[in-house]
Amino acid sequence: MPTLTHELDCELKLVLTQTKSIKGIFLQLAPIRGTFEGQSKRWWIIFIVIIGGSLSLVVSLILLAINSNSGLGVHVVTANIIIGLIILYSDIVRKRVVKYKLLSQRLSILLIAGISGVIAIITMGLSIFFIPAAWIEFFGAVFFGGFVVGIILIFLYEGFPILNVYKSSGWITIAGFLIVSAIIYMTVVAEWIVPYDPFTLNVGPLLGPPTPQFPLGTTSLGQDLLSRTIAGGAIMLQVAFVSVIICFSIGVPLGLFASYRGGIIDNTVSLIMNAIFAFPGLILAIAIAAILGPGVVNMALAIAVVYIPSYFRVVRSRVITVKELPYVEASVALGGSEGAIVSRYILPNVIPSAIVVMSINFADAILVAAGLTFVGLGLPIDVPDWGWDLTFGSHQLITGAWWVITFPGLMIVILALGFALIGEGLNEILTPKLEKGV
Amino acid sequence: MSLKSYVTSRVLLTIPMVFLLLTLVFVIIRVMPGDPALLHFERHVSPEVLAEFRRRLGLDLPIWQQYINYIAGLFRGDFGISMQDYSPIIQHLHARFPATLELSIYSGLFAVVFGVILGVISARKYDTTTDHSIRLLAIVTYAIPVFFLGMIFQIIFSVWLRILPSGLRFDPHYTPPPTITGLYTIDSLLTGNIWAFGISIRYLLLPSVTLGIILLGIFIRLTRTNMLETQQSDFVMSAKARGLSSFSITYRYSLKNAFLPILTMIGIQVAILLAGAVLTETTFSWPGLGTYLVDRIYHRDYTAIQGTVVFFAIMVAVVTLAVDILYAYFDPRIRL
Numbered sequence: 144m145p146t147l148t149h150e151l152d153c154e155l156k157l158v159l160t161q162t163k164s165i166k167g168i169f170l171q172l173a174p175i176r177g178t179f180e181g182q183s184k185r186w187w188i189i190f191i192v193i194i195g196g197s198l199s200l201v202v203s204l205i206l207l208a209i210n211s212n213s214g215l216g217v218h219v220v221t222a223n224i225i226i227g228l229i230i231l232y233s234d235i236v237r238k239r240v241v242k243y244k245l246l247s248q249r250l251s252i253l254l255i256a257g258i259s260g261v262i263a264i265i266t267m268g269l270s271i272f273f274i275p276a277a278w279i280e281f282f283g284a285v286f287f288g289g290f291v292v293g294i295i296l297i298f299l300y301e302g303f304p305i306l307n308v309y310k311s312s313g314w315i316t317i318a319g320f321l322i323v324s325a326i327i328y329m330t331v332v333a334e335w336i337v338p339y340d341p342f343t344l345n346v347g348p349l350l351g352p353p354t355p356q357f358p359l360g361t362t363s364l365g366q367d368l369l370s371r372t373i374a375g376g377a378i379m380l381q382v383a384f385v386s387v388i389i390c391f392s393i394g395v396p397l398g399l400f401a402s403y404r405g406g407i408i409d410n411t412v413s414l415i416m417n418a419i420f421a422f423p424g425l426i427l428a429i430a431i432a433a434i435l436g437p438g439v440v441n442m443a444l445a446i447a448v449v450y451i452p453s454y455f456r457v458v459r460s461r462v463i464t465v466k467e468l469p470y471v472e473a474s475v476a477l478g479g480s481e482g483a484i485v486s487r488y489i490l491p492n493v494i495p496s497a498i499v500v501m502s503i504n505f506a507d508a509i510l511v512a513a514g515l516t517f518v519g520l521g522l523p524i525d526v527p528d529w530g531w532d533l534t535f536g537s538h539q540l541i542t543g544a545w546w547v548i549t550f551p552g553l554m555i556v557i558l559a560l561g562f563a564l565i566g567e568g569l570n571e572i573l574t575p576k577l578e579k580g581v
Numbered sequence: 582m583s584l585k586s587y588v589t590s591r592v593l594l595t596i597p598m599v600f601l602l603l604t605l606v607f608v609i610i611r612v613m614p615g616d617p618a619l620l621h622f623e624r625h626v627s628p629e630v631l632a633e634f635r636r637r638l639g640l641d642l643p644i645w646q647q648y649i650n651y652i653a654g655l656f657r658g659d660f661g662i663s664m665q666d667y668s669p670i671i672q673h674l675h676a677r678f679p680a681t682l683e684l685s686i687y688s689g690l691f692a693v694v695f696g697v698i699l700g701v702i703s704a705r706k707y708d709t710t711t712d713h714s715i716r717l718l719a720i721v722t723y724a725i726p727v728f729f730l731g732m733i734f735q736i737i738f739s740v741w742l743r744i745l746p747s748g749l750r751f752d753p754h755y756t757p758p759p760t761i762t763g764l765y766t767i768d769s770l771l772t773g774n775i776w777a778f779g780i781s782i783r784y785l786l787l788p789s790v791t792l793g794i795i796l797l798g799i800f801i802r803l804t805r806t807n808m809l810e811t812q813q814s815d816f817v818m819s820a821k822a823r824g825l826s827s828f829s830i831t832y833r834y835s836l837k838n839a840f841l842p843i844l845t846m847i848g849i850q851v852a853i854l855l856a857g858a859v860l861t862e863t864t865f866s867w868p869g870l871g872t873y874l875v876d877r878i879y880h881r882d883y884t885a886i887q888g889t890v891v892f893f894a895i896m897v898a899v900v901t902l903a904v905d906i907l908y909a910y911f912d913p914r915i916r917l
Contacts, residue, residue, distance in 0.1 A: 421897055422602060422605075422897060423855045423897060424853075425859060426874070427890070429874065430887070433881075433886055434609060434610055434620070513728075513729075514727075514856075517726075536732075540736055548736070552729035552732070552733075559725075560720065560721060
């Protein structure tokens with residue numbers, strides 16, 4: 144058991160490390176004298192899981208990059224890491240040098256302008272200058288992958304204060320965030336690191352069990368399952384992102400204005416929202432997807448309709464509480480316009496709850512998308528997708544081919560789990576009174 | 582407010598909700614872009630066939646008249662006719678409803694019983710390894726797609742161990758018990774047929790446990806939170822001061838009071854239960870409403886899809902109403 148002096152020692156070390164320019168989780172994990180002394184069993188388990196997990200991920204990424212089908216795996220991954228380090232470094236420099244808010248705002252405007260410029264160049268290059276699509280895919284993977292790596296690095300680096308303040312809920316949030324960003328990164332660079340082309344038939348035996356050559360086995364069409372598992376997240380992530388954006392941009396404003404105005408509008412909208420909320424979500428989504436037909440946007444729309452009420456209800460309950468607070472009444476008395484009151488005084492109180500709903504919504508959207516694919520309302524077969532692999536695998540179940548369902552299914556579970564963990568952690572961090580004393 | 586007037590007001594409030602739901606389904610299937618008749622045929626058909634098809638299904642009428650016919654039909658218990666063979670949909674729904682009901686009852690029971698037990702254990706062992714593992718289990722069960730869990734169970738128990746059937750509702754070599762309630766387990770007990778009871782339990786085990794595990798998480802979390810809340814209240818404190826055993830405090834004082842929110846949750850969970858039942862039935866070829874719905878999607882039978890979805894909507898509304906009334910019966914404060 145750690146003694147009191149040891150704890151004080153640790154506190155001191157924290158203060159010292161935090162004042163240094165290099166702080167963050169790296170130093171905490173680095174073997175400083177005293178770090179490993181007197182730690183509990185639980186601490187050791189967590190430590191070994193974190194170190195072992197991230198090491199095995201990095202090693203498998205390197206192995207994949209070396210053995211990639213495209214031959215460019217090493218280049219892409221190295222470029223990603225370099226861009227990630229540049230982003231991390233510029234973030235540190237910005238924090239240390241820029242002391243004025245104005246300058247930091249200008250920098251972020253510059254960053255946004257830069258990103259939109261790159262997107263514009265890419266789209267224009269595609270349509271006007273006839274740059275080969277393969278080049279655009281390559282540079283897209285390099286820049287976007289680098290961006291994701293940068294975010295992961297910044298999170299590891301800045302995450303330490305969050306962990307220090309929020310303890311277990313901070314750990315849960317960061318774990319979820321890392322899981323999700325790792326999967327996004329994998330999907331972004333998938334094309335360049337897969338060992339075989341995920342579409343090519345008969346690269347190996349039909350329905351072959353895992354062997355060193357095909358580590359996760361092959362499908363009933365002779366495709367390499369490892370490649371399909373790496374590349375299969377794109378559809379789910381797209382559907383989830385599009386549906387969450389639709390839900391958020393309809394549910395939150397609707398909830399804000401309907402419940403701020405009150406009266407007949409509020410009653411009508413609430414009644415409709417409660418009716419949709421009471422309905423089994425998947426069944427409603429099935430009905431909508433059946434009539435809209437296949438497609439990423441159609442699937443996302445079907446899911447969005449089902450989840451708008453959860454935003455509306457959360458926003459409404461917050462607005463009704465906040466609306467009565469003295470500072471809102473004061474701004475009404477001072478003659479503030481309705482738009483200003485809602486956007487300046489009420490919206491900031493609503494956003495934390497909406498973000499918690501959002502992360503749960505991500506997990507739900509992924510599960511519903513998988514469910515829609517399972518009942519036959521998914522996308523055409525020409526895209527590798529975990530949902531499809533799982534559905535096709537279910538037909539081979541009787542032969543005992545466990546690998547065709549296990550790996551795509553596990554990926555869906557891990558992705559949904561990542562978002563659920565973010566939701567769980569943020570729920571305790573952003574809206575603490577929901578679990579006060581518990 | 583007396584219980585009677587509460588029930589009356591609650592029923593009156595349910596009517597507009599059901600009406601809205603029915604309208605919503607109608608809007609989705611008939612008004613939204615996409616012509617069901619054209620979508621059904623997929624390929625080019627002659628205009629005469631299409632016109633005759635529309636006439637038989639009543640799809641050639643103006644949209645408001647279709648809507649009136651639809652609502653009026655529902656009042657008479659008419660859920661429309663199938664696009665495939667023009668058979669009344671209610672006949673299929675009636676034949677398949679008991680299977681879904683049986684699956685839902687047993688998986689709901691599994692989830693409530695084990696959810697409450699695990700939740701109580703988690704609250705009693707607050708902030709220990711047991712507590713953390715149970716909380717982790719609750720999150721993980723939330724993130725597993727129900728059909729994936731079903732497939733894992735099928736491969737373990739039916740393919741490798743060969744001890745449980747991988748699908749269907751009753752052994753095809755035997756005749757199922759005569760229909761009294763439609764639930765095989767109850768029918769076989771009523772007719773005193775223990776053999777049939779054993780078979781139906783064997784076939785019921787995997788699907789209901791699969792669906793039950795998916796619902797487990799929410800009950801664990803709810804029980805845990807409510808137990809921890811009631812354990813901080815004054816009456817538990819006074820029970821402790823009087824020297825009652827921790828066991829009796831947990832089960833006779835805290836759990837009793839933590840049970841009311843769980844009852845409300847059961848009402849909300851019915852929607853999730855039914856959605857999960859659709860996927861579970863498809864995984865285990867369970868001949869219920871879910872497999873009917875998926876089968877109709879496969880045949881692009883839009884009138885049947887509409888009928889089934891409407892049936893689900895009415896079922897959810899009725900169960901929600903029943904739970905609300907039960908809640909008011911157990912907790913008089915709600916009627917104030």
